Amino acid sequence: MKQAAVLGHPVGHSKSPVLHRTAYELLGAELSYEAIDLEPVQCAEHVARLRQENWAGCSVTMPLKDAFVPLMDEVSTRVQQLGALNTIVVREDGSLFGENTDVDGLVRALADFSLTSTDEAMILGSGNTALAALRASAELGVKQVSLVVRTAQRAQRAMDLATELGLQPVLHEVSAITGDLAQQLRDQPLVFSTLPPRAGDSWVPTIGSGTGILLDVAYDPWPSQLAASWQGPVISGLHMLIHQAVEQVRLFSGEAWDEARRIDVTNAMYDSLGLVRHQ
Secondary structure, three states: OEEEEEEEOOOOOOOHHHHHHHHHHHHOOOEEEEEEEOOHHHHHHHHHHHHHOOEEEEEEOOOOOOOOHHHOOEEOHHHHHHOOOOEEEEOOOOOEEEEOOHHHHHHHHHHHOOOOOOOEEEEEOOOHHHHHHHHHHHHOOOOEEEEEEOOHHHHHHHHHHHHHOOOEEEEEEHHHOOHHHHHHHHOOOEEEEOOOOOOOHHHHHHHOOOOOEEEEOOOOOOOOHHHHHOOOOEEEHHHHHHHHHHHHHHHHOHHHOOHHHHHHHHHHHHHHOOOOOOO
């Protein structure tokens, strides 16, 4: 039996083991899946294990999404652009391939809510998940993106990527948003909050009564103060988590994967968390 795991620190709270085990049981895939607490200094050691033992791949979460990139034999175009991965695939020859399925998670979660294209979007935050949201925005046909951040100096990477993707980025420090601009931003048709849990609480008076779709990647605690104050449709990060995990299952399960059963796998994952899929 091949092995797979989610890697991160801390990782004990991860729902990935429940999701992946549900999928592999449904597909009849000979795969085990566990959670491994790993810090960045341990990444090289774990890569050696992946090459020597019977592994199918790993899901990667914070704070390791950057750390594993230089240790891969090959990475996807997405990973090259974003500088971050969330998936390691161990190929049959033992080589390691880095992918980022967070983008799939975002796009497919929005598709469940009937959003498949839009001209404008707003992204709260500028970290690795914000970079995935920029790529998702490009795939959705977004032309102009508003980046709302705490500190402009830390957003250069996101601004550069937005330009590279052909988006027109506009940068705002949240502390400087007032009056008509605040209302204009609240009226955005699509908002990605990529802020860590509770980090957006203080942003609620400025951003927190929007009318478009809010996809808040945080899901614990839920609802976040931002989600609770929102007037439009709200998508929790669990929807993104499930859809990105389906893509990982496809990459890890090899011949056991059946594309015709994607819907079955997705719905089983939703059931495993007691979550209702919006379609």
